[in-house]
Amino acid sequence: MRIMRTGAAPVGIVLALALAGCSSLEAGGGGSDAAIDELSIVVPAGPGGGWDQTGRAMQANLQDEGLVGSATVTNVDGAGGTVGLANIANASDPNTLLVMGLVMVGAVETNQSQARIEHTTPIARLTEEQEVIVVPAESPYETIDDLLADIEKNGKDVSITGGSAGGTDHILAGMLLKAAGMPPSNIGNKLNYIAYSGGGESLAALLGNNVNAGISGISEYAEQVQAGELRALAVSGEERVDALPDTPTLTEAGYDVVLTNWRGVVAPGSIDDEEREALTTAVTKLAESDAWQATLEEKDWDDAFLAGEEFDTYLDGNIAESLTVLKDIGLIR
Amino acid sequence: MDNFSALLDGFSTVLHPTYLLWALFGVFIGTAVGVLPGIGPAMTIALLLPLTYSLEPTAAIIVFAGIYYGGMYGGSTTSILLNTPGESASIVTAIEGNKMARAGRGAAALATAAIGSFVAGTLATVALTFLAPVIARWAVQLGEPDYFALMVVAFITVGALLGSSVPRGLAALSLGLFLGLVGTDTLTGQQRFTFGVPNLADGIDVVIVAVGLFAVGEALYVGSRMRHGPIKVIPIEKGWRSWMKPDDWRRSWKPWLRGAAIGFPVGTIPAGGADVATFLSYASERRLAGKERRKQFGKGAIEGVAGPEAANNAASAGVLVPLLTLGLPTTATAAIIIVAFQSYGIQPGPLLLQNESTLVWALIASLYIGNVMLVVLNLPLVGMWVRVLRIPRHYLYAGIILFGALGSYALNFSPVDVLLLVLIGLAGFFMRRYGYPVAPLVVGMILGPMAEDRLRRSLAISQGDLSYLVSSPFAASAYVAIVVLLALGIWLKRRERAQA
Incomplete structure (x- = not known):
């Protein structure tokens, strides 16, 4: 008993250290004949979120498929991912991948981050999720046209809720108003965007009928739409989604807007062509593997694999477009 | 009573020797990690969640319920004994609980916290069973102005924490309000007072401030007094009968019930969560205490531990109401619970009770069992935890600083947080040295940003119309x-x- 009494605290320390160790040093088995022996995956967000799940799914599949000798995941949280971005921009180990996506594109601008995505080496886009525009079930708006016409007419009387300011939801709201024909200079005066820290919180405002419309990822609102609490007006991808088969895409509804919340990986800016090739090959093989496809199925992620020059072009376009919209909204000058 | 038979079904699923062992395991490991300073329930669950992945869904949910309650109780233990709250909801517990521990009444404080958590947790789980759909409907109708009104009520409770000197209390409160401003503004995405340091962009974590002010500041203060001779420690009485005297029971049971009554509804509405409930409970206990007892507040009043602890646990059950009936996560812990559910293949939302009723009722039954296990496991351990205080001061405080630094580092795995902890710890030392209360600072830091966001969202929706x-x-x-x-x-x- 004596040991037990004084031993309780040390047991706690050992446990905590062991757990902390698990999260950062999940090294796999010994060496293999893979081109990359040790891969380090940096997740620029805390455990549990979308980026983290992507990073950990990559880690597991890359190791299981023998595409890398071992892979570790490190969480570097903060400032919409830009703390992790700064970390990778200065990384010296070429075998490093940073999980990132559209959210980071916006965060770089709103946070006026010193580190920019252009300072990294793009590797691939992996998954995407469509956005959905919803209204409360009792709302008078039946179509996306109704909603946009009312904003055109009554401006800020119409409030739209969604995730953080300058995030994907906010950017889509700005793009919609622009596509509806409102002059860019006037979008800041018409859009009354009520930002919450996440889609879940904005849901409460929608269900309580305290705001007029909401924009967020499909996974945040789909359940409520199926339950009849919310009505989906449109989705933001190129094709309709399985979860909401009756909801038209924005393109079908006559608005030239396609925006998906995509996730991908980039490498340090300093790597040479050979090192880039090795990383791209590993990630391409991963994306094509049955195991990865099974993961996508299980997590309900859409496959959006894009690598090489196509991804470079896509990323450049994406950054330029986001910058324009953020300026229109009035978030940055 | 449809729900009642469904709950009995849930119990028949869960009451199985193997599952009971899993429940005990969950509570044990939850408590063990939860007692580490700086590691609150959300962190505990996030760290331990992977452990449950390998289990089949029912066992996983049972372990999870155990971790949830264990993590929360573990947080109160460190608040009371070491003055190091692991999360915002146990800050109030530290105020009175630590004073009690220093007066040699740590066992009574721990016991009233454990039993109060049990009583309130059970009442709140019963309320969850029967009232969940009704309450959820009502709560979701509340809008931004309602939340702001609630924040105003909570702010008034700060008055109870100001201490003997009102100007000093207000100075501490203002400093807290200022620290709350640091970071990215939710509504516009603009950074405030971050001085270009990316690590400050998400604001200063309130856990770092609490651990810095309470634990590090305290350790430095004690260190500075050491050369004035040893500090008197009042020995702990032996035997479990002395933990709670008849008078303690008499003074505790009403706060337990009031705590449950305050905590459950506050937890239910998608507003601040458990911390607001603990402030409200503390303020009402202080107000309701007679003239003589009120003088004990700030010096170790048992009501100030019993009420907030009960409110904290009841609110944690209340948080499950919008989560299970509407799929709304209203606290950080609830957001992690959603991740847990998703990993068990359950999608929280309005259809959850229809689609997954067996698992949901198994979860609710697990909550009852987790609650019982908590008392079973922790009451006998009260004596053991209290012995922590007998560790010689220099070892104990060195340990506290080490744990505090470890906990702060573990929040984001960032050295900047450890540096912040040191700076805030120094500030805490000087505040203590010159008689400034630290509690208003922490409360201001928690409530300030919440109130600001709610007010500004209200005014954004109404476009500046104050009558809204x-x-x-x-x-x-x-x-x-x-x-x-x-x-x-x-x-x-x-x-x-x-x-x-």
């Missing part, structure tokens, strides 16, 4: 209640003075 703030029945009645209570307080004081 009092347009809803809930908000209007809250303000009327505040005015009436304040007027009543002033009138009573006048009458007292006139009689004297």
Whole structure:
């Protein structure tokens, strides 16, 4: 008993250290004949979120498929991912991948981050999720046209809720108003965007009928739409989604807007062509593997694999477009 | 009573020797990790969640319920014994609980926290069983002005924490409000007072501030007094009968019930979560205490531990109401619970009770069992935890600083947080040295940003029309209640003075 009494605290320390160790040093088995022996995956967000799940799914599949000798995941949280971005921009180990996506594109601008995505080496886009525009079930708006016409007419009387300011939801709201024909200079005066820290919180405002419309990822609102609490007006991808088969895409509804919340990986800016090739090959093989496809199925992620020059072009376009919209909204000058 | 038979089914699933062992395991490991300073329930669950992945869904949910309650209780243990709250909801517990521990009444504080958590947790789980759908419907109708009204009520409770010198209390509160401003503004995405340091962009974590002010500041203060001779430690009485004296029971049971009554509804509405409930409970206990007892507040009043701890646990059960019935996560812990559910293949939402009723009722039954296990496991351990205080001071405080630094580092795995902890710890030392209370600072830091966001969102929706703030029945009645209570307080004081 004596040991037990004084031993309780040390047991706690050992446990905590062991757990902390698990999260950062999940090294796999010994060496293999893979081109990359040790891969380090940096997740620029805390455990549990979308980026983290992507990073950990990559880690597991890359190791299981023998595409890398071992892979570790490190969480570097903060400032919409830009703390992790700064970390990778200065990384010296070429075998490093940073999980990132559209959210980071916006965060770089709103946070006026010193580190920019252009300072990294793009590797691939992996998954995407469509956005959905919803209204409360009792709302008078039946179509996306109704909603946009009312904003055109009554401006800020119409409030739209969604995730953080300058995030994907906010950017889509700005793009919609622009596509509806409102002059860019006037979008800041018409859009009354009520930002919450996440889609879940904005849901409460929608269900309580305290705001007029909401924009967020499909996974945040789909359940409520199926339950009849919310009505989906449109989705933001190129094709309709399985979860909401009756909801038209924005393109079908006559608005030239396609925006998906995509996730991908980039490498340090300093790597040479050979090192880039090795990383791209590993990630391409991963994306094509049955195991990865099974993961996508299980997590309900859409496959959006894009690598090489196509991804470079896509990323450049994406950054330029986001910058324009953020300026229109009035978030940055 | 449909729910009742469904709950019995849930119990028949869960009451199985293997599952009971899993429940005990969950509570044990939850408590063990939860007692580490700086590691609150959300962190505990996030760290331990992977452990449950390998289990089949029912066992996983049972372990999870155990971790949830264990993590929460573990947080109170460190608050009481070491003055290091692991999360915002146990800050109030530290105020009175640590004073009790230093007066040699740590066992009573731990016992009233454990039993109070059990009583309130059980009551709240019963309420969850029967009232969940009704309450969820009501709660979701509350809008931004209603939440702002609730924040105003919570702010008034800060008055109870100001201490003997009002100007010093207000100075500490203002500093807290300022620290709350640091970081990215939710509504516009603009950074405030971050001085270009990316690590400050998400604001200063309130856990770092709490651990810095309470634990590190305290350790430095004690260190600075060491050369004035050893600090008197009042020995702990032996034997479990002495943990809670009849008088302690008499003083605890009403706060437990009131705590449950305050905690459950506050946890249910998608507003601040458990921390607001603990502030409200503390303030009402202080107000309701007689003249003699009120003097004990700030010096180790058992009501100040019993009430907030009960409120904390009841609120944690309340948080599950919007989560299970509407799929709304209203706290950080609830957001992690959603991740847990998704990993068990359950999608929280309005259809959850229909689609997954077996698992949901198994979860609710697990919560009852987790609650019982908590008391079974922790009451016998109270004596053991209290012995922590017998560790020689220099070892103990060195350990506290180490744990505090470890906990702060573990929040984001960032050395900047450890540096912040040191700076805030120094500030805490000087505040203590010159008689400034630290509690208002922490409370201001928690409530300030919440109130600001709610107010600004209200005004954004109404486009600057102030009358919107009092347009809803809930908000209007809250303000009327505040005015009436304040007027009543002033009138009573006048009458007292006139009689004297």
